[in-house]
Amino acid sequence: MATEASLKKQDNVPTTSSSSISIPHHDSKQKYELDGEDTVCNEKPDVASPSDADVDVDPAAPPPMFYKPPPRQFFQIMTALALGVFLASLDQIIVSTSIPAITKEYNSLNDISWLGTAYMMTSTALQPLYGKVSDIFGRKSVMLFANFMFLIGSAISGWATSMAMLIIGRAVAGIGAGGLMAMVFIILSDMLDMRERGKYMGGLGAIFSLSSVIGPLMGGAFTDHVTWRWSFWINLPLGAISVVFIWFNLDLPTPKGSFSDKIKRIDFYGSILLLITVTMILLALSWGGSKYPWNSATIIGLLCAGIVSAVIFILVEWKIPAEPIIPVHLFKVRNIWSTYGSLFFGGGAFFGILFYIPIYFQVIKQESATVGGLETVPFVFGIVITSISSGIWILKKGTYVLFPAMGNFLVITGSALCLLFVEGTPRVATIFILLVCGLGIGLTLQPSTLAVQAACKPKYMATVTAMVQFMRSLGSVFGIAIVGSVFNNKLESTLHDRFPGDESILRVTQDYGYIMNYGELERSTIYATFVRALHFAFYCCVAFSSLALVSSFFIQHKELKTNANQAGKKVELPVEMV
Template sequence: MEEISNVDQNILKDNPMNSENKEQHIETAKETLKKSIDAVNVELSKTRFFLVILALIVSLAMSSLDISIVSTALPTISDQFNSKDEYTWVITAYMLGNTSFQPMFGKFADIFGRRPVMIFALVLFASTSAICGAAQNIKMLITARGFQGIAGGGILGMTNIIIADIVPLRQRSMYMGVVGAVFAFTSVIGPLIGGLFTEYISWRWAFYINVPIGVIAVIVIALFVNIPTPPETFLEKFLKIDFLGTFLLVVSVVSLLLGLSWGGSKYSWSSLTIILLFVGFSIGFIIYLLVEWKVAKEPLTPFQIFKNRNVGLSCLISFTLGIAFLGFTNTVSLLYQDGRKISAVMAGLRLVPQSVSISVGNIGSGYLIGKYGYVERYMRIGGFFLIIGSYLVTLFGTNFKYIYEFFILIVYGMSVGLLLQNTVIITQQSAPKKFLAIGTTLNNFFRLIGGVFGVTLVGTIIANKFPAYYQEQYPNDIVTVNDVHKVIDGEIYYTKAIQTSYRFILIPSSIITFIFTLFYGFVPGIGNRKKELEMNEKKLKEMEAKPKEIEININNDNNNNNNSSNDTIDISNDDSKITDLSLNSSDITEKN
């Protein structure tokens, strides 16, 4: 036991927080926040960091381009293979693989490690690209495209996951913005590049070009992505895979996507085939949820992740944003090419302002969020202007001047840019660290599913409204969307049908997106930093208010012993050693 004399009685009685100590709390809180913002899971040298980021961006551009690069090559492919009734499956197969397997890669990244899963995705993508380029018939091409889509989905998910591991939070929003910009830009220039390959070289080089790029990316990732992998043996890792959940999710999602793709085109919505597909999806998905909840030891979709409100909101926003953004981007070419008879190349060039403004919104908001925080504000601003942009694109008529379209596309693209990747980083910051990979891929999954819904709903409304508008003027004529260029003023009524579909789909989904942004809670590191600073300071005070038990006895001895004029304090702390006797007021509690 130690004795301390001449202790200030005021400190013991009132335990005040003096100004110097308060400043120390504030500085400590600031330092805590700074460390959380600047911390990384895996630190790389500048050279390695640059090479890895470059490899990730190139890999993402490669996989994203292949979603749309073949669209302008499809007529040539269908003529060469004599497959007018099957050629659309070249795109559909890719989207099925890309979307259905998206959640799996998040879990595989946790089980097998980041580097092995990314290398697997790149090798699969490069090899299936070679097979696509060498395809001898349409069935061979479609099959290879399905596996290429699986690999492309893995590259998209793993890019976001690896960036979260190697980039500090202060800069992560900006790098995520670059990822979003690449995804948006390639979706626009894909048809343009595909048209150039088809016209001047061969459609096969739209696939062959991926092989050398993929090989280089594999080498860079293998050499420089030194992210630790789980220590178990391959067999132990393999047995962790949720095979039943994987099977049920893939079957369910494929049934849903086929129903949405075939409904109203290949089959009527009331046909037995479409009904069975939707019933199969419903039953399969319910069983999947039960398996994830009660059976799976390593579930693909752990329900705990949705206990955080921000994670659920981000997934919902990704879904509704996918409806609005991908629903518009993937159908506006119909307005330009079929409604106005503009070439595919010129249609792609007209959308360049949108892709550029998406890039600016993504990267600009990422930089500002990394520097100042307040990600919720950018989400709400983006949601608000998405409503305005969605309304303005419904004005794109047959004779609408492009100068107006130019500025409207900038507004629309900027609003999307403020939302697109910020949902991912909010999920990464809000979810428990062990669910970072799963949360990332879930966001991508919901966005892609939303895109399929958006395209399907827009297409369905066009298919119904075009004949209805035409028959208002020509009641004796029976037409379908396939007759756009065969009937009088078909382009005018077709454009009007597209405008109506945008009013029914884009505007409501944009309003819902904005409403969801209003309910975000506190986001660590990238949210309200003033509030986070106060929270850290409060935690420090609470921690210092609960030290190890210190028994303080103040003895006022009236006897004429030594030091009788002094107060003595007995401090006992079990076996702990006291090395600093200059206690602050917050370090002492008076025990009565």
């Protein structure tokens, strides 16, 4: 039985928990139903649930939907969240420039692809699970768990004595990174109302994009001047700051119940099936066209196993668990499927541009990896501008529905303009084109999150928010695999056609410096071949962003809920908390 003190504390509880039950307000006289007028996600009609009950609410003092801590406390929490986004996205790509040194130390060239694959698999596959688990165990506990797993994985990687140990460390770090990316936006959504959170999501999105660019630069600097191990050790002090700030400042309510009862609520069947599905598909996409041919039995078998597992997962989530990690009925909501489709295809376009623009500068412009990375600054600058400005617009006007379509249209334009890249393209043109691409990407970040949050009941907020990160990550994996396959196939086939008697010509695809061993006329032919292959990669980006644009046309505007505009309305109270 809740005490009077605990009931007073519940007056300030944000309504973002996973399931709702009737909680009496001790001064209330008037009854309100749980289903709000502006919520569209409904439970299965044939299943009785606690949310069917009425709840007593005092219209003069309704419980707030969102709880923003005092300024100093809020600043430290935001610092911790920003560090979480920065480290998780940085660790995804920082190791790329350290690969030659790692290969030399461990003499394990055949296993080097696992450094990225192990991290990518665990971080992507577990993101949806974090949303539901945070509803069961509370935001603070799950955020601290993700931080600790990330730090443990970073420590194992930094002090690894073998390639196997390094790969294990990367997989453990990925477990934590997936939680960091999901929980950062869930916690932010608990603290801020929907209009105010847009500008903060824009800032976090800008940090994510910035870390994607400076990651290779930092990895290269550590490898050249100290040791590649600092690519992982750098996470420890920064991650420790995040842990401390979360530990002492994050004070969101924790759901009641014993540990054993909470464990029983976890959808283990769905979690295992999702992990198997994502692992099979990601392995096929990572290995296809590089380690194995796309038509090999290994790749076809992995894809078939992944598809079968995905079908079983959907059936299980639809019929079996009481609290599925991905409620299938949510996908009946227009804003859910349209936004996730836009995020999936947009993620493919984003990472397609991010990964292949540096090749243009390093090969065609003959710049170093460091300078080539700096050339992408206009791309990041564009993301920062529109991420923050769109967040401010949402705060002031409360509208967001046009931003995903506008952003995807700009990405289409920028990707098409990338087809103008040739050996003699002036720098001012490359700056303008990359700026256009970045402006478009920035417009699609936080409005997409708000679109799904505004369309659903508060109890689904954590689930749909975690799925935002999952769909974008999954789309980026598909995008990199497809764009990479198209680029590599076009490059290799054209080089073979133009240099039929040269058995070593494909060496230029791995070692760009090897191009200088050829004469001026041959170098010109090689550069033209790279440009042509890059154009095919950008064709893929145009296709991805076009599909994202079509999906974004179906996004509808829903009122952004705030404490002010929800006062006195029908509200959905959270589970009883302590």
